[in-house]
Amino acid sequence: xxxxxxxxxxxxxxxxxxxxxxxDVAPEDRVAVFDNDGTLWxxxxxxxxxxxxxxxxxxxxGADPSLADRQPYMAAAAGDLGWFGDAVTKHYLGDDSGIxxxxxGILSAYSGLTxxxxxxxxxxxxxxxxxxxxxxPYTACGYAPMAELLRYLEGHGFTNYIASGGGRxxxxxxxxxxxxxxxxxxxxxxxxxxxxDGHLRTTATPEFLDDGPVKPVRIWDRTGRRPIFAAGNSxxxxxxxxxxxxxxxxxxxxxxxHDDAEREFDYTVGAEKALQIAGTHGWAVASMREDxxxxxx
Amino acid sequence: xxxxxxxxxxxxxxxxxxxxxxxDVAPEDRVAVFDNDGTLWxxxxxxxxxxxxxxxxxxxxGADPSLADRQPYMAAAAGDLGWFGDAVTKHYLGDDSGIxxxxxGILSAYSGLTxxxxxxxxxxxxxxxxxxxxxxPYTACGYAPMAELLRYLEGHGFTNYIASGGGRxxxxxxxxxxxxxxxxxxxxxxxxxxxxDGHLRTTATPEFLDDGPVKPVRIWDRTGRRPIFAAGNSxxxxxxxxxxxxxxxxxxxxxxxHDDAEREFDYTVGAEKALQIAGTHGWAVASMREDxxxxxx
Numbered sequence: 001x002x003x004x005x006x007x008x009x010x011x012x013x014x015x016x017x018x019x020x021x022x023x024d025v026a027p028e029d030r031v032a033v034f035d036n037d038g039t040l041w042x043x044x045x046x047x048x049x050x051x052x053x054x055x056x057x058x059x060x061x062g063a064d065p066s067l068a069d070r071q072p073y074m075a076a077a078a079g080d081l082g083w084f085g086d087a088v089t090k091h092y093l094g095d096d097s098g099i100x101x102x103x104x105g106i107l108s109a110y111s112g113l114t115x116x117x118x119x120x121x122x123x124x125x126x127x128x129x130x131x132x133x134x135x136x137p138y139t140a141c142g143y144a145p146m147a148e149l150l151r152y153l154e155g156h157g158f159t160n161y162i163a164s165g166g167g168r169x170x171x172x173x174x175x176x177x178x179x180x181x182x183x184x185x186x187x188x189x190x191x192x193x194x195x196x197d198g199h200l201r202t203t204a205t206p207e208f209l210d211d212g213p214v215k216p217v218r219i220w221d222r223t224g225r226r227p228i229f230a231a232g233n234s235x236x237x238x239x240x241x242x243x244x245x246x247x248x249x250x251x252x253x254x255x256x257x258h259d260d261a262e263r264e265f266d267y268t269v270g271a272e273k274a275l276q277i278a279g280t281h282g283w284a285v286a287s288m289r290e291d292x293x294x295x296x297x
Numbered sequence: 298x299x300x301x302x303x304x305x306x307x308x309x310x311x312x313x314x315x316x317x318x319x320x321d322v323a324p325e326d327r328v329a330v331f332d333n334d335g336t337l338w339x340x341x342x343x344x345x346x347x348x349x350x351x352x353x354x355x356x357x358x359g360a361d362p363s364l365a366d367r368q369p370y371m372a373a374a375a376g377d378l379g380w381f382g383d384a385v386t387k388h389y390l391g392d393d394s395g396i397x398x399x400x401x402g403i404l405s406a407y408s409g410l411t412x413x414x415x416x417x418x419x420x421x422x423x424x425x426x427x428x429x430x431x432x433x434p435y436t437a438c439g440y441a442p443m444a445e446l447l448r449y450l451e452g453h454g455f456t457n458y459i460a461s462g463g464g465r466x467x468x469x470x471x472x473x474x475x476x477x478x479x480x481x482x483x484x485x486x487x488x489x490x491x492x493x494d495g496h497l498r499t500t501a502t503p504e505f506l507d508d509g510p511v512k513p514v515r516i517w518d519r520t521g522r523r524p525i526f527a528a529g530n531s532x533x534x535x536x537x538x539x540x541x542x543x544x545x546x547x548x549x550x551x552x553x554x555h556d557d558a559e560r561e562f563d564y565t566v567g568a569e570k571a572l573q574i575a576g577t578h579g580w581a582v583a584s585m586r587e588d589x590x591x592x593x594x
């Protein structure tokens with residue numbers, strides 16, 4: 001258990017919580033929520049889901065060349081992932097011009113499919129997709145210490161949920177294989193679905209962007225309980241971590257810090273405030289460099 | 298098992314499905330969804346939740362007499378449950394004038410509470426609430442044969458969810474006690490929640506009316522699976538029953554028919570189309586009069 005974690009204050013705090021204070025919480029209330037991008041799997045140089053979307057947009061340009069002179073299709077056709085990464089970074093810095101173009105493209109990329117067809121596309125993507133610099137299958141880009149943490153908490157009566165800004169139906173086909181978390185415990189962003197002729201089909205209408213203050217709302221929707229353990233890595237996880245910390249009973253909020261340029265990535269953009277609050281509020285911080293013996297399996 | 302069910306084609310169909318065809322479905326995919334009002338508990342002469350809302354509206358008139366001359370507060374203060382019942386019936390018949398007034402009152406009735414405070418109000422209501430004509434606690438207004446069916450399906454590897462037009466957070470505090478269904482498996486209508494200062498508070502903004510075509514969408518959101526068993530009783534359940542029936546594997550769709558004026562109620566308003574489709578599509582029908590040995594525990 002927790003074999004990939006160095007002995008130190010963070011590992012000690014996890015053990016003290018799970019084997020100590022949490023034992024006073026009824027097992028059915030031992031709900032743990034985990035962000036996904038940057039918390040359970042690698043989110044750099046770009047979100048894995050972005051690759052899934054860009055591939056589709058490039059396909060769409062192939063089928064309809066009139067798309068080729070506007071964003072995000074121009075960048076997709078050129079394989080210019082930098083444009084996409086910039087759009088996301090600017091969003092974190094308060095400039096939403098790029099992400100709005102991107103969102104429109106994202107929303108229509110896989111619209112009109114039945115939910116089952118969409119799942120097949122996701123499975124096909126993960127069967128072949130490889131991380132551009134780590135050179136490992138995307139399904140092997142989950143953090144080994146976090147997978148151990150999931151198993152460890154389960155072993156102590158917790159029920160784990162993912163609560164991610166990533167697409168709910170993008171994650172579901174692989175979360176059981178990667179994390180032991182089944183589809184019904186995956187919370188994420190979603191587009192509206194239309195029901196007709198017995199089937200649900202994806203639309204291009206956004207439903208939830210499961211980030212920031214939306215995360216605790218969707219967690220409540222799905223669980224009907226306030227979590228007692230939460231792990232995140234970015235500013236978009238702050239409210240989820242606060243919701244967890246503000247319960248009347250014992251709780252633990254954990255922030256993963258990306259500070260390992262050698263084995264993974266070293267960045268704080270989009271995480272500054274989360275790390276600052278962790279410092280002032282006594283939340284645990286998992287430093288990839290200091291706390292993790294290995295990053296990947 | 299199923300001791301409150303008379304031997305007959307409906308009981309036989311349930312057993313043939315659960316102990317036959319469903320055995321070829323992986324246990325994690327044995328998802329069963331149940332409507333609540335009129336399927337698991339009594340919905341006449343008015344929805345139980347309406348009593349919860351009317352009591353609150355009467356309190357609100359007491360605190361602010363300026364409300365007393367408009368609907369739905371006028372009816373609430375006068376204890377005129379007929380006005381509320383009419384609004385719902387007219388809604389089923391296509392006239393939404395009353396239900397719109399009602400909805401606005403409903404939405405603001407419990408707004409501004411933390412989700413935990415709201416749950417306490419619900420618990421207090423159920424601790425005291427009694428059915429007006431059956432003269433039994435609301436928590437004893439669940440149908441015994443359906444509670445047996447829930448246990449029976451669980452015993453055959455199914456996971457049960459509620460998918461109701463009733464309020465998600467109105468049902469959650471009692472569903473485990475009444476049906477063995479925990480909060481994370483209760484899907485229902487909801488108002489928006491606001492996150493601030495670590496807490497989630499109810500708003501007066503509608504989020505989902507979990508009825509008709511919305512039901513399969515919310516079921517997918519919550520489970521990520523297409524159910525293989527569904528039970529409902531009204532036209533608002535048709536799409537959920539169709540979604541279940543349209544899967545590629547074995548499935549069972551069941552409609553509860555209220556035809557027992559002596560022991561419960563006899564009505565088809567709001568259920569005409571569901572019963573008609575059941576007839577033409579070979580869905581099972583549970584007649585309260587013919588199939589159920591007893592209605593309540």
